[in-house]
Amino acid sequence: MAKAENLLYLDGVSVSFDGFKALNNLSFLIGRNEMRAIIGPNGAGKTTMMDVITGKTRPDEGTLRFDGKIDLTAHDEAEIAGFGIGRKFQKPTVFENQSVRDNLKLALKAPRGPFATLFHRDDAAQRARIDELLATIRLRDRETDLAGDLSHGQKQWLEIGMLLAQDPELLLIDEPAAGMTDAETAATADLLREIARTHSVVVVEHDMTFVRALGVKVTVLHEGSVLAEGSLDHVSSDQKVIDVYLGR
Amino acid sequence: MTLRFLSGGLTGGRIVMLALLVAAAILVPVLNLALPESHPLHVPTYAVTLMGKYLTYALLALALDLVWGYCGILSLGHAAFFALGGYAMGMYLMRQIGTRGVYGDPVLPDFMVFLNWQELPWYWYGFDAFPFAMLIALAAPGLLAFIFGWFAFRSRVTGVYLSIITQAMTYALLLAFFRNDMGFGGNNGLTDFKDILGFDIQSDATRAGLFAASALALAGGLVIAVAITASKLGKVLIAVRDAESRTRFLGYRVEHYKLFVWTVSAMMAGLAGALYVPQVGIINPGEFAPANSIEAVIWVAVGGRGTLVGPIIGAVLVNFAKSWFTAALPEFWLFALGGLFVFVTLFLPKGIVGLAKSAVQRLRRMREPQTPGRETKTPREMAAARPSEQAAE
Ligand SMILES: Nc1ncnc2c1ncn2[C@@H]1O[C@H](COP(=O)(O)OP(=O)(O)OP(=O)(O)O)[C@@H](O)[C@H]1O
Ligand SMILES: [Mg+2]
Numbered sequence: 050m051a052k053a054e055n056l057l058y059l060d061g062v063s064v065s066f067d068g069f070k071a072l073n074n075l076s077f078l079i080g081r082n083e084m085r086a087i088i089g090p091n092g093a094g095k096t097t098m099m100d101v102i103t104g105k106t107r108p109d110e111g112t113l114r115f116d117g118k119i120d121l122t123a124h125d126e127a128e129i130a131g132f133g134i135g136r137k138f139q140k141p142t143v144f145e146n147q148s149v150r151d152n153l154k155l156a157l158k159a160p161r162g163p164f165a166t167l168f169h170r171d172d173a174a175q176r177a178r179i180d181e182l183l184a185t186i187r188l189r190d191r192e193t194d195l196a197g198d199l200s201h202g203q204k205q206w207l208e209i210g211m212l213l214a215q216d217p218e219l220l221l222i223d224e225p226a227a228g229m230t231d232a233e234t235a236a237t238a239d240l241l242r243e244i245a246r247t248h249s250v251v252v253v254e255h256d257m258t259f260v261r262a263l264g265v266k267v268t269v270l271h272e273g274s275v276l277a278e279g280s281l282d283h284v285s286s287d288q289k290v291i292d293v294y295l296g297r
Numbered sequence: 298m299t300l301r302f303l304s305g306g307l308t309g310g311r312i313v314m315l316a317l318l319v320a321a322a323i324l325v326p327v328l329n330l331a332l333p334e335s336h337p338l339h340v341p342t343y344a345v346t347l348m349g350k351y352l353t354y355a356l357l358a359l360a361l362d363l364v365w366g367y368c369g370i371l372s373l374g375h376a377a378f379f380a381l382g383g384y385a386m387g388m389y390l391m392r393q394i395g396t397r398g399v400y401g402d403p404v405l406p407d408f409m410v411f412l413n414w415q416e417l418p419w420y421w422y423g424f425d426a427f428p429f430a431m432l433i434a435l436a437a438p439g440l441l442a443f444i445f446g447w448f449a450f451r452s453r454v455t456g457v458y459l460s461i462i463t464q465a466m467t468y469a470l471l472l473a474f475f476r477n478d479m480g481f482g483g484n485n486g487l488t489d490f491k492d493i494l495g496f497d498i499q500s501d502a503t504r505a506g507l508f509a510a511s512a513l514a515l516a517g518g519l520v521i522a523v524a525i526t527a528s529k530l531g532k533v534l535i536a537v538r539d540a541e542s543r544t545r546f547l548g549y550r551v552e553h554y555k556l557f558v559w560t561v562s563a564m565m566a567g568l569a570g571a572l573y574v575p576q577v578g579i580i581n582p583g584e585f586a587p588a589n590s591i592e593a594v595i596w597v598a599v600g601g602r603g604t605l606v607g608p609i610i611g612a613v614l615v616n617f618a619k620s621w622f623t624a625a626l627p628e629f630w631l632f633a634l635g636g637l638f639v640f641v642t643l644f645l646p647k648g649i650v651g652l653a654k655s656a657v658q659r660l661r662r663m664r665e666p667q668t669p670g671r672e673t674k675t676p677r678e679m680a681a682a683r684p685s686e687q688a689a690e
Contacts, residue, residue, distance in 0.1 A: 103546060130548030142543045144536045151532055161548045163557045169529040215547065 056081045056219055056249045057102070062111030064097055071097040073273035084245035086260045087253045089270035090294045095253045096139055099221045103136050104129040131161070135217035139224045141204035145197030149188050149207060152196050153179045156211035186210035201228035209240065219249045226259045238262035269294065306527025314606045315516050322512035326505035342501045347620065349508035349576045351613045356515045356569035358596040358608035359522055360562040366603030367526055368558050369538035374463030375566050376589035377470050378438035380580065382567030385437055387487035387580040388421060389430030394491050408482045418480045427494055434571035435564045442563030443556065450552035455541070464587050471585035486581025493575050511572045515609065518565050522605050525561070534558055595638045601648025610649055
């Protein structure tokens with residue numbers, strides 16, 4: 050089967066909460082192996098967009114397709130994760146009472162059924178992969194510590210590591226740089242660029258230095274729909290964008 | 298294979314508990330049967346039976362800890378599974394009475410003769426065979442749990458709402474089993490048992506045997522629980538307990554995991570009930586009472602939720618206290634129980650086991666020479682920091 054050129058396709062997606070339109074006729078495309086940055090003021094609907102893609106929130110109307118043929122509105126969270134969509138949450142969410150290594154082990158791409166996990170046995174390849182990920186996210190010396198004992202920035206990294214362990218086709222990353230030092234932020238941008246060579250990535254971020262470091266096409270959301278799209282320089286010279294977001 | 302399963306989860310406290318249970322299964326019957334009554338180490342039969350009963354409660358507590366401690370499902374209806382297992386055993390014991398009943402009917406239990414029933418209802422067929430009865434003691438609670446869980450977990454009922462419907466489940470069964478036309482002896486339940494597997498149910502040897510069976514069943518239950526919780530599935534369960542929605546986004550079908558551990562736990566509770574009934578000599582609808590399920594939750598909380606060994610200790614200690622109170626100060630037992638629960642919730646969130654563990658850690662820290670700036674950890678400390686083992690003992 051020919052692979053669809055666009056990995057993710059949103060058309061006319063709307064979501065309302067008690068009459069308030071969090072997403073309003075939102076449409077955009079993410080190409081295969083494309084990285085896209087999403088910016089926009091608080092409450093613009095960035096997180097809600099990720100909720101809709103990952104099955105957490107059902108859209109009231111609109112079309113959501115993944116990989117050309119899969120209608121995402123017809124599936125739940127676990128199935129959508131199984132298709133190859135991984136997510137990092139805005140508030141870092143790791144399994145606090147389990148070790149850093151076990152967090153990665155839980156995320157590692159492997160059969161997800163209860164009997165598969167009951168009889169699961171670590172093999173050398175999986176251990177090596179986890180070691181590799183621990184090095185990537187710079188948590189090698191913390192592998193036996195509880196994830197709950199990590200700093201905010203380290204939790205962000207652990208969650209990115211879990212996302213990598215899942216090895217999804219599409220990564221949705223909500224505010225990865227929050228709570229990080231400048232050096233950590235720069236390292237995160239490097240890491241994401243590296244990931245984007247073989248994956249599609251959607252990054253939501255407020256930190257403009259970070260977005261600039263990514264150097265990718267930017268989509269500006271406002272009141273649940275796309276306000277502008279293009280390079281960062283292009284959108285930041287757009288008067289509408291300056292009015293609602295950058296100028297404030 | 299089992300060994301590999303257990304390798305990660307068999308920590309000190311658990312090995313000690315397993316050894317204690319196996320030793321008790323051998324020693325208590327010997328001290329009861331082989332020593333003359335005058336001997337200071339002789340264990341009287343009533344004590345053997347009482348301890349045997351505590352061990353079946355401990356197995357119920359262990360089952361509850363699997364779902365509550367490791368998967369966050371606070372069941373307020375686990376006594377229902379226990380009672381169903383108990384009824385299956387009771388039905389077997391009723392069929393063993395034969396012509397020795399008051400009415401002397403070779404097939405029908407007394408209460409059916411009394412109700413003027415002419416023949417055995419179909420669902421009593423097969424209960425004259427012990428293996429069949431034991432199969433049902435596991436399968437009936439397992440099936441009920443599976444059906445209940447299938448609907449509840451799929452519709453994502455969680456937290457307090459789930460607790461309430463588990464309570465409703467046991468209450469509905471209480472009402473149903475009270476009815477005479479259900480064919481389970483109504484209000485009076487099943488009693489006047491004569492023998493089990495051909496042995497007189499009142500004899501010292503049978504009592505000792507039932508004690509040993511209870512201790513070994515508990516040991517077996519502990520081994521299974523350790524294997525489950527130490528596996529990767531156990532880690533998924535803890536993930537569900539701590540961050541259910543996050544676990545879904547990793548691609549795990551949370552409802553399947555809950556259904557698995559819930560059903561296993563119900564079967565364990567059913568086995569506990571089946572061992573309980575021949576030791577107390579009766580099973581009646583009172584075992585479905587919501588208060589029984591709540592008491593089981595208290596045992597788990599007192600011993601230490603999510604520790605496996607803790608609930609066993611909690612069940613034995615609380616029931617020991619209950620036996621003492623109901624003899625000495627019967628009016629005060631419920632107040633004492635309520636007070637204990639409040640105390641544990643406020644001051645011992647990790648129960649007795651948690652208290653003991655932090656005391657041990659404090660001692661260790663005091664003994665350890667202070668070497669500031671020491672970076673590298675010894676392997677033992679690294680192991681101690683692993684949650685899978687930290688949650689252990
Ligand atoms: N479950 C919900 N119920 C009601 N309102 C919601 C819900 N989820 C989001 N909203 C509202 O929808 C709007 C969009 O929220 P969303 O979290 O998507 O914004 P965001 O762009 O991610 O903002 P931020 O930059 O602050 O993270 C907000 O006004 C929010 O209050
Ligand atoms: Mg957001």
